[in-house]
Amino acid sequence: xSPSLQxxxxxxxxxxxxxxxxIESILGPDQKNCAPPLKPHRPWADACSSSGKEGDRCLPLPxxxxxxxxxxxxxxxxxEERVLKHEYYRSTSERLSLKSEMSWYKGRRPRTAFTxxxxxxxxxxxxxxxxxxxxxxxxxxxxxxxEEDRIQIWFQNRRAKLKRSHRESQLLMxxxxxxxxxxx
Amino acid sequence: xSPSLQxxxxxxxxxxxxxxxxIESILGPDQKNCAPPLKPHRPWADACSSSGKEGDRCLPLPxxxxxxxxxxxxxxxxxEERVLKHEYYRSTSERLSLKSEMSWYKGRRPRTAFTxxxxxxxxxxxxxxxxxxxxxxxxxxxxxxxEEDRIQIWFQNRRAKLKRSHRESQLLMxxxxxxxxxxx
DNA sequence: TTGTAATATAATCCC
DNA sequence: GGGATTATATTACT
Numbered sequence: 001x002s003p004s005l006q007x008x009x010x011x012x013x014x015x016x017x018x019x020x021x022x023i024e025s026i027l028g029p030d031q032k033n034c035a036p037p038l039k040p041h042r043p044w045a046d047a048c049s050s051s052g053k054e055g056d057r058c059l060p061l062p063x064x065x066x067x068x069x070x071x072x073x074x075x076x077x078x079x080e081e082r083v084l085k086h087e088y089y090r091s092t093s094e095r096l097s098l099k100s101e102m103s104w105y106k107g108r109r110p111r112t113a114f115t116x117x118x119x120x121x122x123x124x125x126x127x128x129x130x131x132x133x134x135x136x137x138x139x140x141x142x143x144x145x146x147e148e149d150r151i152q153i154w155f156q157n158r159r160a161k162l163k164r165s166h167r168e169s170q171l172l173m174x175x176x177x178x179x180x181x182x183x184x
Numbered sequence: 185x186s187p188s189l190q191x192x193x194x195x196x197x198x199x200x201x202x203x204x205x206x207i208e209s210i211l212g213p214d215q216k217n218c219a220p221p222l223k224p225h226r227p228w229a230d231a232c233s234s235s236g237k238e239g240d241r242c243l244p245l246p247x248x249x250x251x252x253x254x255x256x257x258x259x260x261x262x263x264e265e266r267v268l269k270h271e272y273y274r275s276t277s278e279r280l281s282l283k284s285e286m287s288w289y290k291g292r293r294p295r296t297a298f299t300x301x302x303x304x305x306x307x308x309x310x311x312x313x314x315x316x317x318x319x320x321x322x323x324x325x326x327x328x329x330x331e332e333d334r335i336q337i338w339f340q341n342r343r344a345k346l347k348r349s350h351r352e353s354q355l356l357m358x359x360x361x362x363x364x365x366x367x368x
Numbered sequence: 369t370t371g372t373a374a375t376a377t378a379a380t381c382c383c
Numbered sequence: 384g385g386g387a388t389t390a391t392a393t394t395a396c397t
Contacts, residue, residue, distance in 0.1 A: 153375095296379085315384090370397095372397095376392085376393085382385105
């Protein structure tokens, strides 16, 4: 136990005001049934509500009218932040067999299909610079008629891919060397 | 040379270009945000340098078939040579100039995977106080068997996340109100 | 089944 | 501390 920090929790920054609480009370008894973390972060999803097409079934969003204030000292219900994605998916797994019902389970941006030309340009840029700054990305976005966000994600994934492939080839080489040594 | 993608070329600013690539005119002037440099103290990165065992976290590095270089920043032989000696750019001020060419990042701490329980506790504390002082963090660290540093970073990221979600829901509401006004 | 766009978040840089 | 960005791990779609 650390009795000393019951409420010694005073940030020297003097920022927000914590209340008195003990970690024990938090760590303590029930730490199950607590809050599901996370939030969606899907800006494009609001298109659903205005399109009217499959609007209301688009998101598993709970009540959103949330006027949560940021300095989170007191009463903010983190709980409402989102319905946990995986749980949601799993609980509706039966429905997934029906393709026609799929649409309402997607809280995900529709996968972008890059054209051959777009990929070519991106690859060429990547070859020279795999960390394009914001201005380059914007420029590319405009020229390729893509959102800047797609570009950024693309580079991110591309770097990951490069790294992966490199790692693999390294492994392969290591194995080769290993075998070669055995043969000596 | 890539015949079909000249379209991407838009000489916005003149800058030294590695090659006669048309696209590189786009990315020539890349200033910042390129490769993450190194931080002074990273105990966990020890294994990375020099020793034969290239940690999996240490980036894919110049151990490719010699002569074949990395697709990124290929046109900087000097750089690549330097790269071979980790200590070199790690300790020199020159590393700043290498920054934009260093696409590989060596000493990153392995990503921590928190357990469900750790997250629950952290979330619970966060709900009460999202700016825990050093003493609380230390206590948490001890109780959750984590480094205090992990805790601090967690809270930092958690605050960022909250802020983001708050910002987004505000935006959403604004849009809704906007649409509602249109319908009146 | 594979490849990869998208997502979530820990770690890092820079102010 | 915050903002922006990166690396990384994972998910899910084609």
